[in-house]
Amino acid sequence: MLSDGADRKLFETHFSYGRQCLMSPLRFAQWGFPVVGFIGTVVGVSDAVRQLPKAIRGGRIEESSLNGVLDGLHVAFDTTFVGLVAAVLATLAIYILDDMWDRNEVIAERLLADGRNTDDMQSATRSDDRAPSKPAKTRA
Numbered sequence: 196m197l198s199d200g201a202d203r204k205l206f207e208t209h210f211s212y213g214r215q216c217l218m219s220p221l222r223f224a225q226w227g228f229p230v231v232g233f234i235g236t237v238v239g240v241s242d243a244v245r246q247l248p249k250a251i252r253g254g255r256i257e258e259s260s261l262n263g264v265l266d267g268l269h270v271a272f273d274t275t276f277v278g279l280v281a282a283v284l285a286t287l288a289i290y291i292l293d294d295m296w297d298r299n300e301v302i303a304e305r306l307l308a309d310g311r312n313t314d315d316m317q318s319a320t321r322s323d324d325r326a327p328s329k330p331a332k333t334r335a
Contacts, residue, residue, distance in 0.1 A: 206307055210300050217296070218289060225285040232278015239271025 246263030250256060 206303070210296075210303070214293075214296050217292060221285050221289045221292070225282055225289060228278045228281035228285060230278075232275045232282075235274020235278065236271045239267050239269070239274060241267075242270065243267030 243264045244267075246260070246267055250260040250264050252260075
């Protein structure tokens, strides 16, 4: 049987490792989505700027060529929006799962403590059963 200190260390290690395994992909997504959104913004804006000289020729704006500029801006704004929304959803998932994990950890601690108390009671009962019985007093 493990000692209380060993039980506690095993319990803490198990919950810490489980939380890390669960949260690592979400924390990466929380960081990665805004980065991908920013990269999309840069690509979209640079494409729009590259299309700008075609849209403005001879000081006049050609509406048919303006579509290339608008398409680039469309990509820029869409990727920014998607990246930020995905990051907010990942953050929300982290918050919810972290809260649930904390609740489960408290429940597990209680169960571990209750199990330890039950084991103590059972071992005390067993030791009482094994104790030599007192001889019955005889009347003389």
